[in-house]
Amino acid sequence: MDDRPAKGRNGSGATTAAVLWALAAAFAVLAAAFGLGPAGQPRPRDPIPLVDPSFLSTATNRRSYADLVRAKEDLSDFDCYACHEKGRPPVLRFDERENLIVPREHADIVMGHGEHGRNNNCFNCHNENNLELLQTRDGRALRFQDSPQLCGSCHGPTYEDWEAGAHGRISGCWDRPLGPITRQQCVNCHDPHAPSFRGRKPAPGPHPLRRPLDPPGRPNAS
């Protein structure tokens, strides 16, 4: 073993001893600090609330009359002839700007089908001779559960897409032989009186792992 310092710097025996004892002390302190010091758990993360389960629901926007019939629910609200007379078509009234005046008995209906008040004649779709049915544009009676044809008679391209599955909602199996599918109808998403697809509150946005480095001059959220 070579104890001799390379450059012949002697008289360092005492310094060497001091340095070595200092090192031993330093290591001992380190050993204690690591062993007995704080546990070193990472800083606890900001809590992120679990998403509201309503955002996970696959329910459609609306339940159509046909759904209610299928589910055998109480249809007393839909009994047209409880108020109307059979054989007497209801009279429509319009104001001076040719907007339909919705009777107060049907105040829950908000008209909005088409811009500039187009398509505001109830009997464009409803069958005045039999209020429990709809009618096509050429006057044929149509059941409520066949309503997509009626929508499609004006909205042709969308109807074609819907038939092929490219428009609207289908749930179940893409592999048709393997299982059933549920294809939603137009009225499951669109209110026929005001069909424009409703907006809604969005689900919460992402929570990035790291906080911004400095208070942002321009916040990330819109």
Added chain:
Amino acid sequence: MSAPDFPPSPGDLIPAGDLSRRSFLRTSAVLTAGLAALASSLRPLLDMDDLPSAQRFMQKYYKELTPDEMARVLKRIEDEVAKEYGVRPHVRDLRPMDGVEFVYALNLTRCIGCRKCVHACVQENNQSRNPEIQYIRVLRMPHGSLDIEKAQDHYDPAMVPEKGYFYMPVQCQQCRNPPCVKVCPVHATWQEADGITVIDYDWCIGCRYCEAACPYWARRFNFAKPSIPRERLNPDMAYLGNRPRRLGVMEKCHFCIQRTRAGRYPACLEVCPAGARKFGNVLDPNSEVAYILRNKRVFIQLKEELGTSPRFFYYFDV
């Protein structure tokens, strides 16, 4: 290096020394203290709760597992999940179906940016809630531009859709020419016959090269131990799909492999209120995706100039 002048002059030679008792004591003190410091510096390892068992450590690569070995691995995963979450899952190894190539089409006219798909995916695929992992990121884009620099993902208005914007959800595009597969140093990610790019979570070494390579920011890494609330665990699992991942491995959208290889639609599609998402087998001419690709005029394959050839098509209605 030149040949040395040799033999070296004797005067220069280093004699072998001998140790005195004091220097021995000194040396031992330093060495002992040093070793003690070394040992106690490793104390945080006691907090480690994810030490792999010998079985898991030596587990073979997915493609090399025999059916017997796979059955044992699946059982082991079920045991581990049952122990951790108190719910016994059903883990399957689903194989690709013949004659199937999956394609996803997303209607940008219809997406309203509600983010339900993001959360349905999180729920279906057992993603960590904190730190938050979400495979799908919905981008709000201004009308008229596909400039990704203008995208905003932190929008939070009272109602969506907002006027003047359209919404574009982005997830793994299951590219035909995937850059992530090319760069993975251990083949932990590869593309299967039905087009899904999968990850063997037990093979990934966590180098995150794939995350750097992905042009769509589709891949996620488990920086911490994933936390899934027990009551929201989805027990219907697949080996290459939604079984809970571990600390230090990558994950990403796999087209809900546990559903789609059983013939069902992925969770993001099922929950979309606007029916903006379309999925199916493009090789089947009667599928809705084949119809869309045939009939819609304008498609966007994001960043198509990069040559990734994604299987994700954004389209507009007529």
Added chain:
Amino acid sequence: MIRAIRNYLVFLRRCLGIAFVGDWRYYAWMGLLTTACLFGLHAYARQLAHGLIVTGMSDEVSWGVYIANFTFLVGVAAAAVMMVIPVYIYDNEELHDLVIFGELLAVAAILMCLAFVTVDLGRPDRFWHLIPGLGQLNFPASMLSWDVIVLNGYLLLNLHICGYLLYCRYQGRKPAKWFYIPFVFVAIGWAVSIHTVTAFLYVGLGGRPFWNSSIVGPRFLASAFTAGPALIILALQIIRRITEYRITDKALLTLRSIVQVSMLINVFLLLNEVFKEFYSGNLHVASSRYLFLGLEGHHALVPWIWTAIVFNLVAMFLLVLPLSRSLRWLNVTCVLCIVGIWIEKGMGLVVPGFIPTPLGQIVEYRPSLNETLVCIGIWAFGLLCYTVFLRMSVPILQGRLARANEG
């Protein structure tokens, strides 16, 4: 045969023994480095236990200082062998023995590189998946697989060359030319390849326009051949001061000319890059804009990159002027080169590639304390290794540790 093994083991034992012996400055230095290593080890243990969340990385910026340091050190390892070229190709006598110091620096740098890559892994227990035959190494498609092979090969190459030459000197034997000269020439080519492969790690990613540019490879090499020899210039002066090893100023000035040319090329390439990014005004400049000017209120890297540019420019001017022929100015210049290039290659290359994300979002990065301690620990480990290598090799080269004086 047995005697040969026994002799070799005695040699190793003596080398190891001498590493634990020195004067008080040696003990203080080694003690300091060991302490830093222990802090680094403690920090790494925390990371193993809790995951990479203890770093500052995120899904948005998924590589940070670990890979930044790795990139810088691969350059140092490549350049350390640069001295070999003047010696073996141009037959420069002054540098003959110093080549060993350069190669030992390469070994230490490669060990640091391997350490940095290992600490960056999310599952280091699965490192065996990288071993061809045992695991599934994705060669030749993945550039990382190339990196694994060339880095380990380079380590073995340099260990062989240094080990063989030192052992021959120890034995007082003339080394057989065929057993090291071919390896030396392979090492020259291999040095260029390790850094090119590392550059290709970045260049090959089409989704990251900041990196997907043909200038990255040449810039890597130019900056490596600036910082590497600069480090060696400083290291040689320290060796000269601490031991009595004869190192002439002429050797240092030869290295200076390598640094000079490389820095000029480096700055020229920087100008090329800046022009290309900003002149045409296309939309792919977001990362460059973030780096040099800040983007949408985020400007964490701007002071760093401008510091680096100023350092590099000042160093370039100093190198061109005869002023830097004086050792004091040369040392200042070397420090400027090393720091400037460390910033430029580390924070100036790795981090901006991730900002903004491919989806246009900006999430910034700052290394955490834990991450910094691990980096310091690995640098200390590398310096520790290099010091030990020098502690062993200088006495051997001076003939003071030789077979002739085995007790």
